[in-house]
Amino acid sequence: MFAKRTNWNLESNRLSAALAAHRAAGKPLIDLTVSNPTECGFRYDEEAILGALQNPAALKYEPNPRGLATARSAVARYYAERGAQVSVDNIFLTTSTSEAYSFVFRTLCDSQDELLIPQPSYPLFEFLADIQDVRLVRYPLIYDYGWQIDFHALEQAITPRTRGVIVVHPNNPTGHFCKLEEMRKLNEICGARELTIVADEVFLDFAVKPDAEPPTFAGNSGALTFTMSGLSKICGLPQMKAAWLIVSGPGQSKSETSAELSSSSGTQAVAAQASARIEVIADTFLSMNAPIQLAIPSFLVQRRGFQKQLMERVRGNLVELDHQLAKQKSCTRMAVEGGWNAVIRVPATRSDEDLALELLAIRGIYVHPGHFYDFATQGYLVVSLIAGLHDFAKGMESLLSLF
Ligand SMILES: Cc1ncc(COP(=O)(O)O)c(C=O)c1O
Numbered sequence: 001m002f003a004k005r006t007n008w009n010l011e012s013n014r015l016s017a018a019l020a021a022h023r024a025a026g027k028p029l030i031d032l033t034v035s036n037p038t039e040c041g042f043r044y045d046e047e048a049i050l051g052a053l054q055n056p057a058a059l060k061y062e063p064n065p066r067g068l069a070t071a072r073s074a075v076a077r078y079y080a081e082r083g084a085q086v087s088v089d090n091i092f093l094t095t096s097t098s099e100a101y102s103f104v105f106r107t108l109c110d111s112q113d114e115l116l117i118p119q120p121s122y123p124l125f126e127f128l129a130d131i132q133d134v135r136l137v138r139y140p141l142i143y144d145y146g147w148q149i150d151f152h153a154l155e156q157a158i159t160p161r162t163r164g165v166i167v168v169h170p171n172n173p174t175g176h177f178c179k180l181e182e183m184r185k186l187n188e189i190c191g192a193r194e195l196t197i198v199a200d201e202v203f204l205d206f207a208v209k210p211d212a213e214p215p216t217f218a219g220n221s222g223a224l225t226f227t228m229s230g231l232s233k234i235c236g237l238p239q240m241k242a243a244w245l246i247v248s249g250p251g252q253s254k255s256e257t258s259a260e261l262s263s264s265s266g267t268q269a270v271a272a273q274a275s276a277r278i279e280v281i282a283d284t285f286l287s288m289n290a291p292i293q294l295a296i297p298s299f300l301v302q303r304r305g306f307q308k309q310l311m312e313r314v315r316g317n318l319v320e321l322d323h324q325l326a327k328q329k330s331c332t333r334m335a336v337e338g339g340w341n342a343v344i345r346v347p348a349t350r351s352d353e354d355l356a357l358e359l360l361a362i363r364g365i366y367v368h369p370g371h372f373y374d375f376a377t378q379g380y381l382v383v384s385l386i387a388g389l390h391d392f393a394k395g396m397e398s399l400l401s402l403f
Pocket residue numbers: 035095096097098099122168171172200202229230231232238243
């Protein structure tokens with residue numbers, strides 16, 4: 001009766017079943033996997049957020065496959081404030097980064113075409129790929145005092161069916177940014193083989209070093225590039241369902257619109273061709289709603305207050321973590337350049353899942369085992385750096401005392 005692509009194993013895994021039982025029994029729990037910013041005790045500018053949702057302009061329907069111009073201008077301003085020029089014509093608004101991924105997968109891939117994804121990385125890719133009939137092929141990230149792309153392995157992973165390389169910048173959960181030299185190399189590899197770069201920058205604003213301003217892929221012109229981000233992380237507003245996709249590529253000047261490009265040259269630049277195709281997909285769904293689009297400029301303005309609190313939390317938890325790690329010898333943490341997670345290296349005396357189960361059962365602490373993020377070997381736990389300072393300190397103390 002159903003498509004094979006939905007033949008998922010829907011049984012809950014041992015850890016989720018144990019967590020559900022733990023919660024149902026009302027036992028105390030320190031959740032070190034929290035990722036929902038609206039549940040982490042941050043103060044939001046409620047008046048500004050709720051006020052922005054009452055714009056009378058929402059009473060009119062003005063369908064636009066790319067999204068309302070005022071919202072796209074606010075997104076372009078967000079990039080301008082980081083020194084990147086992005087034309088509003090190259091921006092498509094979507095209801096989530098996941099929706100942006102699905103538009104990109106549909107535009108690039110026929111059934112069973114391949115996309116390269118980093119390993120370790122974020123678990124949602126598997127489902128997105130299943131739904132779009134795309135095959136994911138991993139390229140490893142290697143750790144040597146810090147994370148980096150294994151370019152030799154990445155090139156080896158390319159086949160005639162490869163359509164693009166996904167880069168998460170900074171990656172979740174490793175928290176490393178793609179460096180300028182890595183961006184250059186990606187452009188070289190993808191440009192030469194007509195592969196697309198798909199850059200997920202949802203955590204771009206969350207660099208641990210206070211003055212770091214990592215460059216964005218938005219406007220990248222070394223290869224066809226789709227850059228995506230959204231309000232769920234940048235503004236801490238996942239419930240508002242607002243994200244975007246930016247198309248750029250070779251031969252496209254920053255001020256030129258796709259319409260100008262198509263009329264001024266016989267052969268359209270590849271980015272303009274991509275935009276035209278994305279536009280058809282976006283026009284088919286027209287999934288953005290008016291009140292949220294109208295509110296995007298105000299939501300983006302309030303990001304600074306949210307980001308300040310969040311980074312204070314992340315930095316505070318990292319200081320606490322290092323303080324506790326310094327008192328013992330069994331565990332270490334891996335370098336974190338950005339994002340909301342830390343990876344702890346633990347003795348691989350049992351599977352990470354068994355360790356997570358034990359921590360839950362005997363200490364009431366919930367952490368993600370490395371395999372949840374596709375770590376290839378045992379010995380890794382992932383903890384959230386946006387957990388409350390008190391919970392984080394207590395949870396880590398209890399966790400480390402197990403070794
Ligand atoms: C790397 C990464 N990309 C995308 C998303 C999803 O973002 P959205 O809420 O916009 O779909 C997440 C969510 O955790 C993420 O970690």
